[in-house]
Amino acid sequence: MKSKVLWIQGITCNGNTQSFLNYPNMEYLLDRYDFLYHPFLDSSLSVNEALRYDKKFDFLIVEGAVSKEFIRAGENFYQSVKKLAKNAKYILALGTCAVYGGIFKEKDPKNITGVLYDKDEEKGLLKEFKDKVVNIPGCPAHPEWIVFVLDSLKDRGAVITDELKRPKEIYGYLTHHGCTRNEYFEWKVDSKDFGTKEGCLFYLQGCRAPTTHGSCNRILWNEVNSKTRSGSPCFGCTESSFPRSNMFETKTFMSIPADLPVGVSKRAYLTVTGIAKTFHIKRLKDRLI
Ligand code: SF4
Structure with a gap:
């Protein structure tokens, strides 16, 4: 019925x-x-x-x-x-x-x-x-x-x-899960220009996906795409903090993002970032196309 x-x-x-x-x-x-x-x-x-x-x-x-x-x-x-x-x-x-x-x-x-x-x-x-x-x-x-x-x-x-x-099936995940830029996030390679295919958007372009609950990179929009895949940062629109001002900006204090990925301590973030940045992986610095 x-x-x-x-x-x-x-x-x-x-x-x-x-x-x-x-x-x-x-x-x-x-x-x-x-x-x-x-x-x-x-x-x-x-x-x-x-x-x-x-x-x-x-x-x-x-x-x-x-x-x-x-x-x-x-x-x-x-x-x-x-x-x-x-x-x-x-x-x-x-x-x-x-x-x-x-x-x-x-x-x-x-x-x-x-x-x-x-x-x-x-x-x-x-x-x-x-x-x-x-x-x-x-x-x-x-x-x-x-x-x-x-x-x-x-x-x-x-x-x-x-x-x-x-x-939970939808919001138990972070929008960061499934992003095609995850490897850039892990090795701390930042995207410097808006709309490019390379680099992570977290540090320089305001991407809120590591602090946002949702499935945008797992259940794709129109079955093909997501914001971060198309080069735009996640604006955190599923959270109660949405909207915020300066959506393309990551707020930092002494170079540390004000909001860290959910569940990650400042100490853990600094340690992992410090180590990752000592490696210079040429493949990740090159343009993809
Ligand atoms: S662009 Fe955003 S969603 Fe993609 S890896 Fe970086 S922080 Fe995560």
Whole structure:
């Protein structure tokens, strides 16, 4: 039987909707899920009806940040979400704005928040529904991540999450895992120019992948690419610290990165870096093409 899905939008740029529409196996998805409402897909309900829906259903997907004042289709959006949340079996907070407040929270930190969390603290607007919520941060979230969560909950009734309610299968990894530049990172060969194929982007170009939880270099975008593969640093968009200023810059203190790879001590980093830099491996200094 198809699961019923209501996909509603708070304060958003549509990014997660656009990302989701790039899912390569949409036929499979539409065979398994009935979108009662989706902003872009054919739906049986209008947005007005969706926000006032009062029957039980399976998945409430909230895209975008939430505020107590925000009005959508003539309704107070926060109150609509609360009413819908009661009737939903599962709630997916989709994208960094829905999870932490994201870029919109930066503009209005007093009023705008995520569905469940306010940055790292648990004081979002739906905390009473905590047990039903799965957080899928990302700016945007990868379509495969969304479908993985939907399928896990539909088929097995559960998904293993971390302390921030993020699925471990996706966010147990760092974005650094699987990057094609890992060898440059190990030997501390830095990329000096934007957009080149060679070198690691951590030290000179602001790459946040060693401190960012996500699977962008494991589950590739459009099945072919990732930011770091195409020459752009990871901006850390799945974390509550996103966005930050100077995204192409690595903050350092006395030449040591302010944020070190997750779980790596300053001492370990300095020791390994010091040793690696004493080797000069010509192959890694040459242009690849
Ligand atoms: S570019 Fe970023 S993701 Fe790739 S190896 Fe360097 S730090 Fe890791």
